[in-house]
Amino acid sequence: MNGGDSGRGRRVVLWRHGQTAWNLERRFQGTTDIELTDTGVGQARRAARLLASLKPDAVVASDLRRAAATAAELSAVTGLAVTHDAGLRETYAGEWQGLTHDEIIGRYGEQYAAWKRGEPVRRGGGELETEVADRAAPVVLEHADRLPDGGTLVVVSHGGAIRTTIGRLLGLEAHHWEGLGGLSNCCWSVLGEGARGWRLLEHNAGTLPEPVLGDDT
Numbered sequence: 001m002n003g004g005d006s007g008r009g010r011r012v013v014l015w016r017h018g019q020t021a022w023n024l025e026r027r028f029q030g031t032t033d034i035e036l037t038d039t040g041v042g043q044a045r046r047a048a049r050l051l052a053s054l055k056p057d058a059v060v061a062s063d064l065r066r067a068a069a070t071a072a073e074l075s076a077v078t079g080l081a082v083t084h085d086a087g088l089r090e091t092y093a094g095e096w097q098g099l100t101h102d103e104i105i106g107r108y109g110e111q112y113a114a115w116k117r118g119e120p121v122r123r124g125g126g127e128l129e130t131e132v133a134d135r136a137a138p139v140v141l142e143h144a145d146r147l148p149d150g151g152t153l154v155v156v157s158h159g160g161a162i163r164t165t166i167g168r169l170l171g172l173e174a175h176h177w178e179g180l181g182g183l184s185n186c187c188w189s190v191l192g193e194g195a196r197g198w199r200l201l202e203h204n205a206g207t208l209p210e211p212v213l214g215d216d217t
Contacts, residue, residue, distance in 0.1 A: 008193060011152045011201075012144055012169075013051065014162045015074075015188040017066040018043040023185060028104060029066075029158075030097040030126065031089050036069050043186035047206055048073040051188070054152050056080065060143045061156035062088035070186065071156040082156075087139040090158035091132045096124030118175035129160070129177060133168040136161050140169070144193075159183050166191065169198045 018040030022029045036044065051074055061071035063084040071082045096104055105112055108124070115121040120128050136157070144153050157165070159182050167177035169191060183189065183204050190202040 008149045010147045010193045012191040013154045013188050015156050016159050016183040017070040019185040020066050026101040028096045030093040032097050033064050035065050044070040044073040047186045048077050052077045056154045057151040059154045067156045085139050087135040088157040091160045092126040094124030094126035118178050129164045130174050133164040136165045137168040
């Protein structure tokens, strides 16, 4: 199923959640349910005002609290109800979850290096990136298919899940997904629909340059 074949001019905005304490600590979150910091709430509130100007037609979000709270800020300014879907959760990374970046490199250096080379790796015994795309991309396509012609869907998710979804929707081979840079907190990427499928129109948009802090770095 390719959501772009009909050329209906739809847009998908993939929006990463706001800052968490574990982002600041460079601690791998994965599916651990971490809340936003006060700064993260402020980031979501600011970004929501910008995204509201796109006049979105629908919002779907991961059910993890950091994504749900981010989506709630957009709901507050648009009046749109948010649909929550566990398929949009971040990559489950088993033993990596809760470890800092340095701890992961120290304990799982070979595994980390293989992942960075684009090899299929079950980080910490968790999910493959292709398995994340297998569950997340169909959720995005399902909701995009419900849009009117020229409509806009906002998807609120996580850095790694967004990257794999973009890679899948663009038809890139999995070992090339690392070529898509990470998203800073509360930044987004935009896919637009053309006659030949989905195209990447914007990436890591929405803020002045900030470091990417999260599981996808």
